[in-house]
Amino acid sequence: MQLLSNYLKHHDTDLELVELIDTLMIACKEIALQLREGALAGILGTTNDTNVQGETQKKLDVISNDVLKKVLLDNPLVRGLASEEEDDPVFGNPNGRFLVTFDPLDGSSNIDINVSVGTIFSILEAPEGATDDNVDMFLQAGRKQVASGYVLYGPSAVLALTTGHGVNMFTLAHTGDFLLTRENVKIPEETKEFAINMSNHRFWEPSMRNYVDDLLKGAEGPRGKNYNMRWIASMVAEVHRVLTRGGIFTYPWDSREPAKPGKLRLMYEGNPMSLLIEQAGGISSTCYSDILDIQPDHIHQRVSVALGSREEVETLLQYHCDC
């Protein structure tokens, strides 16, 4: 089995990008170790702080954020980083080449119940001549990402990674190495599995309600098949299932916070996951346009997300168009 860095080098990945991905994995291994200790290390539970979205921070949200921040800022390739758990971007080497955005711990409501969580990351090139420490350098459409991925901390720790040439998965071995375990992942085009937080049904747009209601009608309904449902409350775990066996995952706009486009965050969740999904042959959309085409205007902006198996997402999009 091939080591992560050897695999990337053998596939002509830019050597500085390989080094940055290795740096990210140093942090993710540390997070995996801390998670494994759990209650033994006294790191479960919440802090008294909230993040910029107004969400209460778990102790492990803060620990994971600090681990990633420290490890990344020690690498001179890093021009700056932006995190779901940081109000403002943090700048590194003024001559650094890369920008990194991340959700240090996704699905953190699962921490205290010992269910899967993950780290999501996105890598952009710093614009040339960006000598001033300015948040604007991060505001690039998702199509400009040079790499993205996540580490799922489940029964095993698994990295799913794209550098724009397909998606590969690497499993963390007891030696501390990430080893290639799945190459050129392709999402099945059809599915009978959907993931949405059904408790928000009454808050959705009529088009989303109609789509889900038709899924629930099963073999007798317009879709002509019986569907299964999953909801793990961890986007990393949901996307991992979609990449592994297909499906559709959606967290749509809803009327609880009508002025916001959705719950999930474009720069830390929407964009990195969308690149993985597209690179594996799936579709990732707001229900009205491709997420990767959105020109961000705010580092913490939110987005509506619908992603997964090509045929299923295309059907969902039909419910949202006027055609």
Ligand code: AHG
């Ligand atoms: P985070 O833990 O980083 O705040 O993200 C949680 C996200 C996402 O991972 C998950 O799909 C969704 O929030 C779950 O939301 P609900 O609790 O509303 O189901």
Ligand code: MN
């Ligand atoms: Mn998240």
Ligand code: MN
């Ligand atoms: Mn998070």
